[in-house]
Amino acid sequence: MGGVDSNAAFTTRLKNASIADQLSQTYPLDFAIPKQYKDAGRLRNDAFFKVLYGNTAKEVQANMTTVQWRPSGKTLQFNKRNNASIQLQKVGDEIAKDKALSAYVAKSLGTLNWRMIAGTNRLSSHSFGVAVDFHLPKHLHKYWRWDGCTSEDKPCLYPKALLQDPKLNQVVKIFEKHGFIWGGKWASYDSPHFEYRPELLIKECR
Numbered sequence: 001m002g003g004v005d006s007n008a009a010f011t012t013r014l015k016n017a018s019i020a021d022q023l024s025q026t027y028p029l030d031f032a033i034p035k036q037y038k039d040a041g042r043l044r045n046d047a048f049f050k051v052l053y054g055n056t057a058k059e060v061q062a063n064m065t066t067v068q069w070r071p072s073g074k075t076l077q078f079n080k081r082n083n084a085s086i087q088l089q090k091v092g093d094e095i096a097k098d099k100a101l102s103a104y105v106a107k108s109l110g111t112l113n114w115r116m117i118a119g120t121n122r123l124s125s126h127s128f129g130v131a132v133d134f135h136l137p138k139h140l141h142k143y144w145r146w147d148g149c150t151s152e153d154k155p156c157l158y159p160k161a162l163l164q165d166p167k168l169n170q171v172v173k174i175f176e177k178h179g180f181i182w183g184g185k186w187a188s189y190d191s192p193h194f195e196y197r198p199e200l201l202i203k204e205c206r
């Protein structure tokens with residue numbers, strides 16, 4: 001297969017990912033500019049999420065619980081299955097020890113939302129209550145589609161600033177330590193987005 005075919009394969013697999021696809025890209029622990037199609041975590045197998053977190057909006061809703069989010073002193077709703085809410089609580093408790101870091105994640109833009117990903121007919125991880133978006137400082141608040149990109153085949157210029165902010169780096173590392181990936185490490189960047197994906201982070205699966 002040539003380059004063009006393997007490029008087509010990524011966008012095709014994105015639409016209907018198997019569990020093998022889901023684990024096929026290694027989530028990076030460094031802060032390097034992601035190459036095109038390097039979107040570890042965006043390949044999601046819907047059935048996997050439904051089994052873990054709930055089959056329908058109603059089932060997911062019944063699995064939601066309240067997390068005391070210490071960086072803001074407010075609460076967040078998060079799925080309690082698979083330890084997701086417990087791990088989010090740990091993230092918040094650790095970030096809250098540092099005021100400067102807390103400021104980055106003090107404004108939640110939401111967790112649970114049974115919806116399709118913009119521009120697709122695939123369920124967002126927000127549908128399962130295992131993702132949270134934060135309002136980051138303006139120059140770090142970046143989503144590829146807001147920059148006019150519509151296809152993984154025609155990538156935007158990756159905004160390097162996302163990787164060069166020491167405080168944001170620290171925030172991201174704390175999330176990762178507790179089983180969350182950051183959308184800022186995707187070629188199809190989504191910097192407000194943090195998502196509970198322990199299968200991509202625990203040593204045994206890497």
Ligand SMILES: [Zn+2]
Pocket residue numbers: 126131132133192193194
């Ligand atoms: Zn999000």
